Amino acid sequence: MAAEGSRVPVWLWLPGATEPVEAAGITVAAAGNRWLFTDNYLEHKDAVSPDPRQLRLTASRKGIALLQRDGLPGVVRDAMPAGYGADRLDAAASRKLTPLELLEHGVADACGALEVCQDIRRKLDWVPQEYSKLKDILVLMQANEPASRAIRKLNDDASTSAGGERPKVTIQDKGRMFLVKMQARSDIAFLPHKEFVLMSMARACGIRTPPVRLEPVGEHTVYLCERFDRAGDPRKPSRRLFASAHTVLRLGLDAVRGDPRRSYLGFADEMRIWCRGSPHLEADLQELWRRMAFNALVGNADDHPRNHGLLFQDGHWRLAPAFDITPFADFKNVLSMATGVEGSSAVSAERLLATSERFALAVEDAAAWLAETSAYVANSWEPALRKAGVREKEICATAPAFSFALGIAADTSAFERVVAQALLPRKRTRRPSHRARQ
Numbered sequence: 485m486a487a488e489g490s491r492v493p494v495w496l497w498l499p500g501a502t503e504p505v506e507a508a509g510i511t512v513a514a515a516g517n518r519w520l521f522t523d524n525y526l527e528h529k530d531a532v533s534p535d536p537r538q539l540r541l542t543a544s545r546k547g548i549a550l551l552q553r554d555g556l557p558g559v560v561r562d563a564m565p566a567g568y569g570a571d572r573l574d575a576a577a578s579r580k581l582t583p584l585e586l587l588e589h590g591v592a593d594a595c596g597a598l599e600v601c602q603d604i605r606r607k608l609d610w611v612p613q614e615y616s617k618l619k620d621i622l623v624l625m626q627a628n629e630p631a632s633r634a635i636r637k638l639n640d641d642a643s644t645s646a647g648g649e650r651p652k653v654t655i656q657d658k659g660r661m662f663l664v665k666m667q668a669r670s671d672i673a674f675l676p677h678k679e680f681v682l683m684s685m686a687r688a689c690g691i692r693t694p695p696v697r698l699e700p701v702g703e704h705t706v707y708l709c710e711r712f713d714r715a716g717d718p719r720k721p722s723r724r725l726f727a728s729a730h731t732v733l734r735l736g737l738d739a740v741r742g743d744p745r746r747s748y749l750g751f752a753d754e755m756r757i758w759c760r761g762s763p764h765l766e767a768d769l770q771e772l773w774r775r776m777a778f779n780a781l782v783g784n785a786d787d788h789p790r791n792h793g794l795l796f797q798d799g800h801w802r803l804a805p806a807f808d809i810t811p812f813a814d815f816k817n818v819l820s821m822a823t824g825v826e827g828s829s830a831v832s833a834e835r836l837l838a839t840s841e842r843f844a845l846a847v848e849d850a851a852a853w854l855a856e857t858s859a860y861v862a863n864s865w866e867p868a869l870r871k872a873g874v875r876e877k878e879i880c881a882t883a884p885a886f887s888f889a890l891g892i893a894a895d896t897s898a899f900e901r902v903v904a905q906a907l908l909p910r911k912r913t914r915r916p917s918h919r920a921r922q
Contacts, residue, residue, distance in 0.1 A: 489513065492584055494560070495604050497597040497723040498530050499796070502716065503608075504599065507531075508539075510555070511547065512584070517555035520547035532796065534598060534725050535559045536758060538734065554583045558731030562793075563587070563594035568632075568651050569644040591639075593646055593654035595713055596726035597796075611719050613638050615657035615708075618664065619701045627703035631666030634704070650675075654711065656718035662697075662708040675810060676707035677872040678882070682782050682809040683709070685864060689857050691775055692805045698872060705873070712805045713795065725796035726804060729821075730789035732758060739789075741820055744827025746789050748776045751821075752843050755794070755803070762800035766844045773836075773843035775806055776823060777854055780831035781861045781892075783815030783885025792821075811865075811885030833892060833899055837906040851903040854892065861886060862893035 489512065496507035507525040511518045519539055525531055526543055533541050538557055539548060550557055556564070565573055565586045573589050574580050581589065587600040592607040599607050621634045632651035635644075639653065646652055652665045665676055672678075680698040687693045694710040714721040730739070730746075732754045739746055752769055759765045772792075779787045786808060795804040819829045824839060833854065840850035865886050869879050883890075892899050 487512065492587075492600055492602065493604070494519075495599045495601070495607075496525075496534065496725075498528070498532070499724070499799070500722050502720045502722050504597075504604065507534075510550070510560075510584075510600065512555070517550040518547035519550055519557060520545075532725070534596075535727060535731065536801075537732075537754075552737060554737065556583055558734065559596070559725075559727050560587070560598060560600055562726060562728045562731055562790075563596050563598045563600070565590040565594070565644070569646060572636075572644075591644060593644055595646065597713070597723035598725070608720075612654045612656045612661060615655045615662070615664075618653070618655055618706070622704050622706070623702035625702060625704065630669050631704060632668060634666070635664075655708075657708070659718065661711040661714045661718045661721065663711055665707045665709070666704055672813070673878045673881075674869075674872075674874045676705050677874050678869065679808070679810045680707050681865070681868045681872050681874075682784065682811060683806070685782065685861065685868060686775075686778055686806055686809055688864075689774070689778060689860060690853075691771060691778060692803075694805050694807065700873075709807065712807075727758075727794050727801075728790045729792035729794075732794055733789060735789060741788070742829070744822050746820065747822035747827065748772065749822065749825060749839060749842055751789075751792065755801075758794055758801045759803075762802050764800070764802045768803035769844045771803060773840055773845050773850065774853060774857075776819070776821075777836050777850075778857065779809070779819055780817065780823075780836070781858060781886070781889040782809065782865070783811045783813075783888070784809050785812045785815055785818065785820055786810055788820040811882055813882050813884050815885045815887070817888055831888060833902045834906065837903065847903075847906050851906065855896070855899060858889045858892035858899075861889035865889075 491509045491511050493506050494508040494510060495504035497504045505525060506522055508519055508521045521541060526541060531541060533539050535557060564583055569590060570586055573586055592599060592610040601607060618634060618638050621637050625634060635651050635653045644653055646663060650665055651668050652663055655662055655664050667676055677698060680696055683693050683696045694712045697708040699706050713724045713726050716722050729751050733745060733750055735745055752772055755769060791808045793804040794801045817831050819831055822829050823831055824835050837847055837850055840847055866879060
């Protein structure tokens with residue numbers, strides 16, 4: 485446990501670099517931790533803040549107060565082991581570790597380009613295992629053995645710093661890095677298959693996703709998703725800064741489902757600040773709307789703010805590729821993030837079209853995309869799941885996830901009436917300035 489007055493270094497990979505620099509330090513204090521950039525980092529010609537809103541580049545000797553009760557800025561929390569990885573670290577220590585201890589002891593597969601630790605050499609010495617080794621373990625396992633057992637055998641019971649509740653591991657295969665997921669005992673049936681299908685469908689609908697694969701290995705099935713925050717040699721990669729929508733929205737630790745601050749519209753507003761000057765800003769705003777709509781069309785109610793984010797690439801922040809898209813059989817046309825100005829997370833064609841211009845997308849274009857994509861999803865979901873190996877009983881059970889798309893595709897006349905209503909002239913209220921909203 486970090487002592488009062490101690491300082492924990494923050495290491496950051498600059499764009500294209502394969503070695504980190506000490507960019508800042510977190511000073512531990514009972515009155516509240518503080519973040520202070522190093523002088524050397526501030527003088528670096530390529531210095532960039534991992535959070536231009538909360539952690540502005542400044543030479544202030546007082547540093548920046550970290551006001552959350554865990555004493556961490558959001559972008560560091562994005563890199564902290566959570567869920568399955570945190571549970572494994574706690575089990576190894578026989579106690580619940582503090583946030584700074586989790587950051588210290590986790591392996592170097594955290595999302596983004598930050599490590600917060602004293603022993604950076606241990607992080608740099610970590611290398612992801614070869615996929616072939618995981619396959620060797622899997623072929624010897626019975627179908628009823630949990631996937632977490634293979635992951636623990638692969639890493640000699642070491643943990644992962646990648647967040648989420650499901651067992652997962654970062655591997656390398658043919659010079660590229662992948663995040664691997666497999667069926668866990670607590671998962672809904674055929675979850676890897678379903679995620680592969682929906683990610684593939686999202687890409688077909690013009691949504692940017694990382695390359696994904698689904699492969700049978702022995703009695704198990706492996707889902708692989710390429711790491712979009714890593715590049716180059718997996719043994720010594722360059723890393724890209726990442727900030728989750730939870731961080732970008734500056735949400736508290738208590739921001740749970742139903743909190744109106746967890747909002748697609750709010751995320752779009754913040755993108756206009758974070759991504760200012762990016763040549764991709766307008767296209768990324770439009771894609772965020774399409775992702776919101778696509779999540780509704782496929783029943784992905786796991787679209788919480790940690791499953792969206794921004795990536796620093798080519799000198800600008802931009803919308804990160806989509807990930808973690810899965811169908812929920814009990815989907816009731818309610819997402820995890822707010823879809824309207826009043827803070828509700830409900831979805832309907834009317835609500836989606838009413839907000840499109842907030843995402844720099846004309847209503848006509850939004851309506852055309854929604855009609856075309858609804859038809860595609862309605863016609864594709866069932867054969868795609870079947871081709872991926874999902875059993876017929878489970879395909880039928882998953883049908884409610886696609887009810888929104890099926891409804892639009894089945895009654896095009898009703899949808900056309902909704903579009904006509906959305907295109908009627910309406911009073912436009914002036915949006916408050918960014919300064920007024922802060």
